[in-house]
Amino acid sequence: MKILHSPLVASILGLVLYVVTTAMVWKPAPRLNTDAGKTNADIVAMSKSAVPSWEYQNPDADMMIEELKKEKQALDKREKDLNALAERLQAERMEINIVTQSVFRMQKEFDANIARVTAEEAGNIKKLAKTYAAMSPEGAAVIMKELDDIMLVKILAALKESESAPIIEILGGQGDAEAKRMALITDRLRTYLSTPKDTKKGSTP
Numbered sequence: 001m002k003i004l005h006s007p008l009v010a011s012i013l014g015l016v017l018y019v020v021t022t023a024m025v026w027k028p029a030p031r032l033n034t035d036a037g038k039t040n041a042d043i044v045a046m047s048k049s050a051v052p053s054w055e056y057q058n059p060d061a062d063m064m065i066e067e068l069k070k071e072k073q074a075l076d077k078r079e080k081d082l083n084a085l086a087e088r089l090q091a092e093r094m095e096i097n098i099v100t101q102s103v104f105r106m107q108k109e110f111d112a113n114i115a116r117v118t119a120e121e122a123g124n125i126k127k128l129a130k131t132y133a134a135m136s137p138e139g140a141a142v143i144m145k146e147l148d149d150i151m152l153v154k155i156l157a158a159l160k161e162s163e164s165a166p167i168i169e170i171l172g173g174q175g176d177a178e179a180k181r182m183a184l185i186t187d188r189l190r191t192y193l194s195t196p197k198d199t200k201k202g203s204t205p
Contacts, residue, residue, distance in 0.1 A: 121154075129158035137166035145171055149181070153188045 132140040132155060144152055144167060156164045172182035 125154050125158050129155055132167070133159055133163045137170055141167050141170040145174070145178070149185060149188070153185055153192060156185065157189055157192045 132144065135143075144155065147155070156168065159167075168182055168186065172179045
């Protein structure tokens with residue numbers, strides 16, 4: 001019985017008892033048979049129909065992608081419309097500039113073709129008109145022929161129509177060049193401008 005008091009024997013005996021006891025109380029967990037009632041063909045079909053994770057499509061994600069595409073198309077259309085509007089505005093601005101320059105040029109030409117009597121010279125023009133009116137049309141035409149166009153227009157405008165008409169007729173009958181000149185003079189007479197206030201201020205009693 002001394003052998004039972006040996007530590008080595010006691011350890012071996014304890015190990016044997018532990019194994020036996022564990023074997024007696026341990027029960028394997030029941031196996032879940034998820035494939036019960038399924039044939040091999042069913043299992044193969046299920047494996048074939050299974051979609052890989054990288055091929056899985058989320059309907060919500062697809063809807064968001066579609067909405068983003070629509071928004072991008074709307075932004076592209078808006079950008080295209082804005083570019084077209086900018087081009088149209090640029091073209092209209094150029095047209096306005098052309099019209100403005102044309103009006104400015106016409107105004108400049110109009111002003112150049114108009115004889116304006118200033119307050120300072122109104123009295124002198126009136127005196128010269130009286131002098132030419134006292135002369136014969138032939139004598140007045142000889143002198144007035146040498147005047148520049150602007151001065152000639154101013155003097156003719158200061159004369160009465162009965163006084164200026166014979167002089168214009170005589171000057172216009174002195175060749176083609178003078179006829180063309182008098183045509184321009186009479187056209188300038190049509191657009192002749194004289195400020196009554198300035199004329200009155202510069203006139204002498």
